[in-house]
Amino acid sequence: MAADEKGSTTTDQIYNQFASDNYAGICPEAWQAMAAANQGFVPSYGDDPWTERACGLIRDLFETDCQVFFVFNGTAANSLALASLCLSFHSVICHDLAHVETDECGAPEFFSNGTKILHIEGAGGKLELDAVERAITRRSDIHYPKPRVLSITQATEVGTIYTVDEIGAACDLAGRYGLRVQMDGARFANAVAALGKSPAEITWKAGVDVLCLGGAKNGMAVGEAVVFFKKELAAEFDYRCKQAGQLASKMRFLAAPWIGMLESGAWLRNAQHANRCAAMLERELLSIKGVSIMYPCQANSVFVQLPGRAAELLRGAGWHFYTFIGSGGARFMCSWQTTEGDVRSLVDAVKLAVAGA
Numbered sequence: 445m446a447a448d449e450k451g452s453t454t455t456d457q458i459y460n461q462f463a464s465d466n467y468a469g470i471c472p473e474a475w476q477a478m479a480a481a482n483q484g485f486v487p488s489y490g491d492d493p494w495t496e497r498a499c500g501l502i503r504d505l506f507e508t509d510c511q512v513f514f515v516f517n518g519t520a521a522n523s524l525a526l527a528s529l530c531l532s533f534h535s536v537i538c539h540d541l542a543h544v545e546t547d548e549c550g551a552p553e554f555f556s557n558g559t560k561i562l563h564i565e566g567a568g569g570k571l572e573l574d575a576v577e578r579a580i581t582r583r584s585d586i587h588y589p590k591p592r593v594l595s596i597t598q599a600t601e602v603g604t605i606y607t608v609d610e611i612g613a614a615c616d617l618a619g620r621y622g623l624r625v626q627m628d629g630a631r632f633a634n635a636v637a638a639l640g641k642s643p644a645e646i647t648w649k650a651g652v653d654v655l656c657l658g659g660a661k662n663g664m665a666v667g668e669a670v671v672f673f674k675k676e677l678a679a680e681f682d683y684r685c686k687q688a689g690q691l692a693s694k695m696r697f698l699a700a701p702w703i704g705m706l707e708s709g710a711w712l713r714n715a716q717h718a719n720r721c722a723a724m725l726e727r728e729l730l731s732i733k734g735v736s737i738m739y740p741c742q743a744n745s746v747f748v749q750l751p752g753r754a755a756e757l758l759r760g761a762g763w764h765f766y767t768f769i770g771s772g773g774a775r776f777m778c779s780w781q782t783t784e785g786d787v788r789s790l791v792d793a794v795k796l797a798v799a800g801a
Protein backbone atom coordinates (compact mmCIF):
# COMPACT_ATOMS: atom_id res chain seq x y z
CA MET A 445 0.00 0.00 0.00
CA ALA A 446 1.31 3.43 -0.88
CA ALA A 447 2.33 5.50 2.10
CA ASP A 448 0.15 8.45 1.18
CA GLU A 449 -3.03 6.36 0.85
CA LYS A 450 -3.38 6.40 4.62
CA GLY A 451 -1.81 9.77 5.08
CA SER A 452 1.15 8.29 6.94
CA THR A 453 3.80 5.67 6.46
CA THR A 454 2.85 2.17 7.51
CA THR A 455 6.37 1.23 8.50
CA ASP A 456 6.24 2.36 12.10
CA GLN A 457 2.68 1.22 12.74
CA ILE A 458 1.94 -1.98 14.59
CA TYR A 459 1.01 -4.64 12.10
CA ASN A 460 -0.84 -7.41 13.87
CA GLN A 461 -0.05 -10.58 12.06
CA PHE A 462 0.39 -14.30 12.51
CA ALA A 463 -0.10 -14.86 8.80
CA SER A 464 3.24 -16.32 7.88
CA ASP A 465 6.83 -16.65 8.92
CA ASN A 466 7.73 -14.84 5.71
CA TYR A 467 6.05 -11.67 6.96
CA ALA A 468 9.06 -11.29 9.26
CA GLY A 469 12.09 -9.21 8.41
CA ILE A 470 15.73 -10.22 8.12
CA CYS A 471 17.33 -11.38 11.35
CA PRO A 472 20.44 -9.50 12.52
CA GLU A 473 22.82 -12.39 11.83
CA ALA A 474 21.74 -12.66 8.18
CA TRP A 475 21.73 -8.89 7.76
CA GLN A 476 25.24 -8.48 9.18
CA ALA A 477 26.55 -11.25 6.96
CA MET A 478 25.14 -9.45 3.91
CA ALA A 479 26.92 -6.27 5.01
CA ALA A 480 30.15 -8.17 5.59
CA ALA A 481 29.99 -9.54 2.05
CA ASN A 482 29.40 -6.07 0.64
CA GLN A 483 33.07 -5.22 0.19
CA GLY A 484 35.10 -4.85 -2.92
CA PHE A 485 34.93 -6.89 -6.08
CA VAL A 486 34.58 -10.65 -6.18
CA PRO A 487 33.87 -12.98 -9.10
CA SER A 488 30.23 -13.48 -10.07
CA TYR A 489 27.94 -16.51 -10.51
CA GLY A 490 29.13 -18.35 -7.41
CA ASP A 491 32.82 -18.41 -8.13
CA ASP A 492 33.57 -16.46 -4.96
CA PRO A 493 34.87 -17.13 -1.44
CA TRP A 494 31.52 -16.44 0.26
CA THR A 495 29.74 -19.10 -1.75
CA GLU A 496 32.54 -21.56 -1.13
CA ARG A 497 32.39 -20.91 2.61
CA ALA A 498 28.59 -21.20 2.75
CA CYS A 499 28.70 -24.54 0.90
CA GLY A 500 31.38 -25.74 3.30
CA LEU A 501 29.26 -24.78 6.30
CA ILE A 502 26.26 -26.68 4.91
CA ARG A 503 28.50 -29.72 4.41
CA ASP A 504 29.63 -29.38 8.02
CA LEU A 505 26.03 -29.03 9.19
CA PHE A 506 25.06 -32.26 7.44
CA GLU A 507 28.36 -34.00 8.24
CA THR A 508 28.73 -35.20 4.67
CA ASP A 509 30.19 -34.22 1.34
CA CYS A 510 26.97 -33.01 -0.29
CA GLN A 511 26.51 -30.82 -3.36
CA VAL A 512 24.91 -27.45 -2.62
CA PHE A 513 23.16 -24.90 -4.86
CA PHE A 514 21.63 -21.58 -3.83
CA VAL A 515 18.39 -20.47 -5.49
CA PHE A 516 16.03 -17.58 -4.88
CA ASN A 517 13.01 -19.31 -3.40
CA GLY A 518 11.36 -22.53 -2.33
CA THR A 519 9.27 -23.01 -5.43
CA ALA A 520 12.43 -23.00 -7.54
CA ALA A 521 14.26 -25.27 -5.11
CA ASN A 522 11.46 -27.85 -5.05
CA SER A 523 10.55 -27.80 -8.69
CA LEU A 524 14.12 -27.88 -9.98
CA ALA A 525 15.09 -30.61 -7.52
CA LEU A 526 12.10 -32.70 -8.58
CA ALA A 527 12.76 -32.04 -12.26
CA SER A 528 16.32 -33.25 -11.82
CA LEU A 529 15.07 -36.56 -10.41
CA CYS A 530 12.42 -37.26 -13.05
CA LEU A 531 11.85 -37.68 -16.74
CA SER A 532 8.71 -36.25 -18.30
CA PHE A 533 6.79 -39.55 -18.13
CA HIS A 534 7.51 -40.06 -14.43
CA SER A 535 5.39 -39.07 -11.44
CA VAL A 536 6.00 -37.59 -8.00
CA ILE A 537 4.03 -38.83 -5.02
CA CYS A 538 3.26 -36.31 -2.29
CA HIS A 539 0.61 -35.38 0.26
CA ASP A 540 -2.61 -33.64 -0.77
CA LEU A 541 -1.52 -30.55 1.16
CA ALA A 542 2.06 -30.54 -0.16
CA HIS A 543 3.34 -27.15 -1.25
CA VAL A 544 4.59 -28.70 -4.50
CA GLU A 545 1.00 -29.68 -5.30
CA THR A 546 -0.99 -26.76 -3.91
CA ASP A 547 1.24 -23.69 -3.95
CA GLU A 548 3.73 -23.78 -6.78
CA CYS A 549 1.49 -22.92 -9.70
CA GLY A 550 2.45 -26.10 -11.53
CA ALA A 551 6.18 -25.27 -11.46
CA PRO A 552 7.27 -28.87 -10.72
CA GLU A 553 5.30 -30.09 -13.75
CA PHE A 554 6.51 -27.16 -15.84
CA PHE A 555 10.21 -27.55 -15.10
CA SER A 556 10.06 -31.31 -15.55
CA ASN A 557 8.26 -31.01 -18.88
CA GLY A 558 5.15 -32.81 -17.71
CA THR A 559 6.04 -35.06 -14.79
CA LYS A 560 2.74 -35.71 -13.03
CA ILE A 561 2.13 -35.04 -9.35
CA LEU A 562 0.14 -37.81 -7.65
CA HIS A 563 -1.16 -36.49 -4.37
CA ILE A 564 -2.58 -38.67 -1.65
CA GLU A 565 -4.39 -38.29 1.64
CA GLY A 566 -2.88 -38.72 5.05
CA ALA A 567 -3.86 -37.65 8.56
CA GLY A 568 -2.14 -34.67 10.14
CA GLY A 569 -0.58 -33.51 6.88
CA LYS A 570 1.65 -36.59 6.81
CA LEU A 571 1.93 -39.28 4.17
CA GLU A 572 0.52 -42.65 5.14
CA LEU A 573 2.78 -45.35 3.86
CA ASP A 574 -0.04 -47.73 2.93
CA ALA A 575 -1.48 -45.04 0.69
CA VAL A 576 1.96 -44.33 -0.76
CA GLU A 577 2.43 -48.00 -1.53
CA ARG A 578 -1.00 -48.20 -3.15
CA ALA A 579 -0.16 -45.20 -5.34
CA ILE A 580 3.08 -46.86 -6.40
CA THR A 581 1.64 -50.32 -7.06
CA ARG A 582 -1.84 -49.39 -8.33
CA ARG A 583 -0.66 -49.68 -11.90
CA SER A 584 2.47 -50.88 -13.62
CA ASP A 585 1.32 -50.58 -17.20
CA ILE A 586 2.63 -48.18 -19.78
CA HIS A 587 -0.42 -45.91 -19.55
CA TYR A 588 0.29 -44.74 -15.99
CA PRO A 589 2.95 -42.08 -15.20
CA LYS A 590 5.70 -44.12 -13.60
CA PRO A 591 6.24 -43.21 -9.92
CA ARG A 592 9.80 -41.97 -9.54
CA VAL A 593 10.00 -39.66 -6.52
CA LEU A 594 8.49 -39.49 -3.07
CA SER A 595 8.28 -35.90 -1.83
CA ILE A 596 8.08 -35.33 1.93
CA THR A 597 7.58 -31.96 3.62
CA GLN A 598 9.39 -31.50 6.94
CA ALA A 599 7.97 -29.72 8.95
CA THR A 600 4.67 -30.32 7.15
CA GLU A 601 2.32 -27.69 5.78
CA VAL A 602 0.16 -28.08 8.89
CA GLY A 603 3.01 -27.83 11.37
CA THR A 604 3.43 -31.49 12.16
CA ILE A 605 6.72 -33.36 12.19
CA TYR A 606 7.83 -36.71 10.84
CA THR A 607 9.89 -38.63 13.39
CA VAL A 608 13.25 -40.11 12.43
CA ASP A 609 11.64 -43.54 12.22
CA GLU A 610 8.83 -42.27 10.02
CA ILE A 611 11.28 -40.69 7.59
CA GLY A 612 13.33 -43.87 7.59
CA ALA A 613 10.25 -46.00 6.89
CA ALA A 614 9.14 -43.72 4.05
CA CYS A 615 12.61 -43.81 2.49
CA ASP A 616 12.76 -47.61 2.85
CA LEU A 617 9.43 -47.96 1.09
CA ALA A 618 10.53 -45.59 -1.67
CA GLY A 619 13.80 -47.47 -2.05
CA ARG A 620 12.04 -50.81 -2.36
CA TYR A 621 10.27 -49.53 -5.48
CA GLY A 622 13.21 -47.61 -6.90
CA LEU A 623 11.88 -44.17 -6.01
CA ARG A 624 14.09 -41.28 -4.95
CA VAL A 625 13.20 -39.15 -1.92
CA GLN A 626 13.07 -35.38 -2.03
CA MET A 627 12.41 -33.39 1.14
CA ASP A 628 10.75 -29.96 1.09
CA GLY A 629 12.49 -28.36 4.05
CA ALA A 630 11.14 -24.83 3.83
CA ARG A 631 10.82 -25.20 7.62
CA PHE A 632 13.55 -27.76 8.10
CA ALA A 633 15.15 -25.79 10.95
CA ASN A 634 11.86 -25.91 12.87
CA ALA A 635 11.86 -29.68 12.45
CA VAL A 636 15.43 -29.98 13.73
CA ALA A 637 14.50 -27.79 16.69
CA ALA A 638 11.42 -29.88 17.41
CA LEU A 639 13.07 -33.28 17.10
CA GLY A 640 16.35 -32.48 18.78
CA LYS A 641 18.06 -34.71 16.21
CA SER A 642 20.97 -33.83 13.98
CA PRO A 643 20.26 -32.60 10.43
CA ALA A 644 22.10 -35.69 9.15
CA GLU A 645 19.91 -38.11 11.11
CA ILE A 646 16.68 -36.77 9.65
CA THR A 647 17.93 -36.57 6.07
CA TRP A 648 20.59 -38.66 4.34
CA LYS A 649 21.13 -41.06 7.22
CA ALA A 650 17.42 -41.89 7.01
CA GLY A 651 17.55 -42.15 3.20
CA VAL A 652 16.66 -38.69 1.86
CA ASP A 653 18.35 -38.02 -1.48
CA VAL A 654 17.75 -34.29 -1.94
CA LEU A 655 16.77 -31.61 0.56
CA CYS A 656 15.38 -28.19 -0.23
CA LEU A 657 16.64 -26.26 2.76
CA GLY A 658 14.68 -23.16 3.69
CA GLY A 659 16.37 -19.84 4.41
CA ALA A 660 13.71 -17.15 4.04
CA LYS A 661 11.27 -18.39 6.68
CA ASN A 662 14.20 -19.03 9.01
CA GLY A 663 15.21 -15.34 9.00
CA MET A 664 17.01 -14.59 5.75
CA ALA A 665 15.86 -12.02 3.18
CA VAL A 666 15.77 -14.46 0.34
CA GLY A 667 17.20 -17.77 -0.70
CA GLU A 668 16.97 -21.51 -0.25
CA ALA A 669 19.62 -24.18 -0.69
CA VAL A 670 19.22 -27.35 -2.72
CA VAL A 671 21.31 -30.03 -1.05
CA PHE A 672 22.11 -33.21 -2.97
CA PHE A 673 23.30 -35.98 -0.68
CA LYS A 674 24.13 -38.19 -3.64
CA LYS A 675 26.41 -36.07 -5.74
CA GLU A 676 25.69 -37.96 -8.95
CA LEU A 677 22.08 -36.75 -8.76
CA ALA A 678 23.36 -33.16 -9.04
CA ALA A 679 24.82 -33.70 -12.49
CA GLU A 680 24.18 -30.63 -14.66
CA PHE A 681 21.92 -29.11 -11.99
CA ASP A 682 23.84 -25.87 -12.50
CA TYR A 683 22.52 -25.66 -16.06
CA ARG A 684 18.98 -26.28 -14.79
CA CYS A 685 19.33 -23.39 -12.34
CA LYS A 686 20.66 -21.06 -15.01
CA GLN A 687 17.95 -21.94 -17.51
CA ALA A 688 15.27 -21.39 -14.89
CA GLY A 689 16.58 -17.93 -14.06
CA GLN A 690 17.86 -19.11 -10.69
CA LEU A 691 21.57 -18.45 -11.06
CA ALA A 692 22.32 -15.26 -9.14
CA SER A 693 25.04 -13.21 -10.75
CA LYS A 694 25.94 -11.59 -7.42
CA MET A 695 25.82 -14.98 -5.76
CA ARG A 696 27.78 -13.83 -2.72
CA PHE A 697 24.63 -12.10 -1.43
CA LEU A 698 22.60 -15.31 -1.62
CA ALA A 699 25.41 -17.24 0.02
CA ALA A 700 26.59 -14.84 2.74
CA PRO A 701 23.43 -14.99 4.89
CA TRP A 702 23.92 -18.73 5.25
CA ILE A 703 27.36 -18.03 6.70
CA GLY A 704 25.86 -15.64 9.22
CA MET A 705 23.04 -18.02 10.13
CA LEU A 706 25.17 -21.15 10.43
CA GLU A 707 28.28 -19.72 12.11
CA SER A 708 26.25 -17.90 14.75
CA GLY A 709 23.80 -20.73 15.32
CA ALA A 710 20.93 -18.34 14.54
CA TRP A 711 19.36 -20.89 12.18
CA LEU A 712 18.56 -23.15 15.12
CA ARG A 713 17.93 -20.43 17.71
CA ASN A 714 15.43 -18.72 15.42
CA ALA A 715 13.56 -21.98 14.88
CA GLN A 716 13.58 -22.85 18.57
CA HIS A 717 12.22 -19.43 19.37
CA ALA A 718 9.43 -19.67 16.77
CA ASN A 719 8.50 -23.16 17.99
CA ARG A 720 8.42 -21.94 21.60
CA CYS A 721 6.12 -19.05 20.68
CA ALA A 722 3.79 -21.48 18.88
CA ALA A 723 3.73 -23.82 21.87
CA MET A 724 2.85 -20.91 24.16
CA LEU A 725 0.14 -19.77 21.75
CA GLU A 726 -1.32 -23.27 21.54
CA ARG A 727 -1.44 -23.54 25.33
CA GLU A 728 -3.17 -20.18 25.69
CA LEU A 729 -5.66 -20.72 22.87
CA LEU A 730 -6.64 -24.14 24.19
CA SER A 731 -7.69 -22.55 27.46
CA ILE A 732 -10.32 -20.49 25.63
CA LYS A 733 -13.71 -22.19 25.65
CA GLY A 734 -14.95 -22.84 22.12
CA VAL A 735 -11.49 -22.97 20.53
CA SER A 736 -10.19 -26.36 19.47
CA ILE A 737 -6.89 -27.48 18.01
CA MET A 738 -6.95 -28.91 14.49
CA TYR A 739 -3.42 -30.35 14.31
CA PRO A 740 -0.96 -31.01 17.09
CA CYS A 741 1.42 -28.06 17.35
CA GLN A 742 4.84 -29.59 16.77
CA ALA A 743 6.68 -26.77 15.00
CA ASN A 744 5.97 -23.03 14.60
CA SER A 745 2.32 -22.97 13.56
CA VAL A 746 -0.95 -23.34 15.42
CA PHE A 747 -4.11 -24.43 13.62
CA VAL A 748 -7.34 -23.87 15.50
CA GLN A 749 -11.03 -24.07 14.87
CA LEU A 750 -12.66 -20.81 15.93
CA PRO A 751 -16.35 -20.72 16.78
CA GLY A 752 -19.01 -18.82 14.84
CA ARG A 753 -17.93 -15.45 13.54
CA ALA A 754 -14.77 -15.30 15.65
CA ALA A 755 -12.38 -15.42 12.68
CA GLU A 756 -14.26 -12.63 10.97
CA LEU A 757 -14.26 -10.51 14.12
CA LEU A 758 -10.56 -11.11 14.61
CA ARG A 759 -9.93 -9.94 11.04
CA GLY A 760 -12.13 -6.93 11.66
CA ALA A 761 -9.96 -6.11 14.66
CA GLY A 762 -6.99 -5.88 12.33
CA TRP A 763 -5.38 -9.29 12.70
CA HIS A 764 -3.85 -11.01 9.71
CA PHE A 765 -3.83 -14.80 9.45
CA TYR A 766 -4.65 -17.53 6.98
CA THR A 767 -7.88 -19.53 6.83
CA PHE A 768 -7.05 -21.71 3.81
CA ILE A 769 -7.61 -24.86 5.79
CA GLY A 770 -11.40 -24.68 5.67
CA SER A 771 -14.26 -22.80 7.27
CA GLY A 772 -13.62 -21.71 10.83
CA GLY A 773 -10.06 -22.99 10.65
CA ALA A 774 -7.33 -20.46 11.32
CA ARG A 775 -3.56 -20.76 11.00
CA PHE A 776 -1.32 -18.73 13.25
CA MET A 777 2.33 -18.83 12.29
CA CYS A 778 5.22 -17.74 14.49
CA SER A 779 8.66 -16.64 13.32
CA TRP A 780 12.04 -15.60 14.72
CA GLN A 781 10.58 -12.12 15.09
CA THR A 782 7.43 -13.03 17.02
CA THR A 783 7.53 -11.86 20.63
CA GLU A 784 5.77 -13.22 23.69
CA GLY A 785 3.99 -9.87 23.76
CA ASP A 786 2.66 -10.55 20.26
CA VAL A 787 1.40 -13.93 21.44
CA ARG A 788 -0.35 -12.36 24.44
CA SER A 789 -1.93 -9.67 22.25
CA LEU A 790 -3.28 -12.28 19.86
CA VAL A 791 -4.64 -14.39 22.70
CA ASP A 792 -6.43 -11.35 24.16
CA ALA A 793 -7.87 -10.53 20.72
CA VAL A 794 -9.06 -14.12 20.24
CA LYS A 795 -10.75 -14.05 23.65
CA LEU A 796 -12.62 -10.89 22.65
CA ALA A 797 -13.57 -12.30 19.24
CA VAL A 798 -14.79 -15.59 20.70
CA ALA A 799 -16.84 -13.74 23.32
CA GLY A 800 -18.49 -11.71 20.55
CA ALA A 801 -19.01 -14.66 18.21
Ligand SMILES: *Cc1c(COP(=O)(O)O)cnc(C)c1O
Binds near residue numbers: 516517
Ligand atom coordinates in the same frame (compact mmCIF):
# COMPACT_ATOMS: atom_id res chain seq x y z
C1 LIG B 1 6.98 -21.32 2.00
C2 LIG B 1 7.10 -22.71 1.54
C3 LIG B 1 7.88 -23.03 0.41
C4 LIG B 1 8.61 -22.00 -0.42
O1 LIG B 1 7.80 -21.05 -0.98
P1 LIG B 1 8.36 -19.84 -1.86
O2 LIG B 1 7.34 -18.79 -1.68
O3 LIG B 1 8.43 -20.33 -3.27
O4 LIG B 1 9.70 -19.49 -1.35
C5 LIG B 1 8.01 -24.37 0.09
N1 LIG B 1 7.41 -25.34 0.80
C6 LIG B 1 6.67 -25.07 1.89
C7 LIG B 1 6.07 -26.18 2.66
C8 LIG B 1 6.47 -23.75 2.28
O5 LIG B 1 5.72 -23.48 3.35
